[in-house]
């Protein structure tokens with residue numbers, strides 16, 4: 367299988383390197399607007415496996431031409447590009463895979479999951495697969511949710527809990543992945559599934575504490591908008607699900623900055639005019655942050671992503687947390703990248719390799735909840751994304 371990969375940022379480097387190690391992936395065609403970065407990443411792939419193309423995703427003709435060069439297109443651009451890339455895949459008749467979505471359109475001006483699933487029939491009619499939200503979270507968190515769903519007799523609550531105790535050298539503000547995606551999702555009114563109904567919370571309004579497995583430890587988490595709050599109820603409601611929510615640990619300094627961005631509408635994507643120039647405020651703000659790719663070796667600590675389920679097994683109440691821990695320091699030592707990039711990219715590469723080996727038979731728009739969780743978790747273990755499971759006291 368030939369893989370076309372759009373975007374070779376922090377995560378894209380890892381998806382490319384891990385996918386290229388799979389024998390069923392014969393060629394990886396890397397495409398990005400940044401030529402220097404393309405050369406840098408291509409040099410890290412096994413000899414003869416990489417080709418590079420300078421492509422601006424805003425150029426529809428170039429996007430379709432790039433898609434035609436492969437069998438599967440892995441979208442590792444910011445989520446705002448999801449629908450343009452999916453449409454290019456439909457035109458080029460190629461399979462598609464991404465690591466998350468944006469939206470809702472009425473707030474951000476970019477597509478959300480509903481718009482992606484609206485393309486289900488178009489992919490199905492062309493006998494194509496579009497795998498959406500296949501990173502670590504969303505992605506592995508949803509695979510864990512499905513694994514837990516299979517273990518429980520009744521399942522009332524699913525919480526995705528993402529905790530990072532990493533400290534970044536040299537920067538007061540930093541994001542370990544796509545900065546504009548992070549700012550956008552933190553300031554949206556989060557989708558929550560509560561008492562069996564979808565609703566929206568106020569941004570930065572709900573916090574909780576959680577004791578993550580070592581070495582991460584106790585952290586304060588904030589409810590933010592995330593794909594899992596929609597995907598889990600969509601696919602895993604059959605055993606009495608009443609509550610499905612996403613929480614992430616945010617550095618207090620970052621929360622403060624987010625409140626300022628919001629107050630000054632600097633999280634707005636739509637272009638504004640200033641001093642004779644037109645620019646997108648969120649893209650400008652993101653450009654003032656260090657690039658996620660430059661944080662390798664500067665973040666110290668570990669990140670834990672997992673899904674907490676509450677329900678019953680054999681009549682007993684059970685609270686079970688299924689999780690993956692990655693050390694930023696180890697990711698730097700072994701791969702020369704930071705932990706979040708490694709964790710996300712390696713997870714997406716598991717989906718690529720399963721697809722390349724013909725192990726994903728589903729067509730249309732496919733969510734992580736729809737795959738066999740045991741096979742996916744086995745693939746994770748194979749590439750070094752180990753997982754753990756712990757039963758917590760029921761309270």
Ligand SMILES: NC(=O)c1ccc[n+]([C@@H]2O[C@H](COP(=O)([O-])OP(=O)(O)OC[C@H]3O[C@@H](n4cnc5c(N)ncnc54)[C@H](O)[C@@H]3O)[C@@H](O)[C@H]2O)c1
Nearest residue numbers: 374375376377399422423444445501502503504543544547
């Ligand atoms: N599901 C998850 O767990 C998870 C976690 C982290 C990141 N992500 C997603 O993965 C994606 C990639 O994240 P990242 O941290 O690698 O981002 P990044 O900002 O490091 O990289 C983005 C890349 O896109 C390129 N690019 C920007 N504009 C372009 C254009 N017009 N045409 C072509 N290339 C362009 C940039 O040069 C850069 O190399 C994002 O969508 C992010 O939301 C998902």
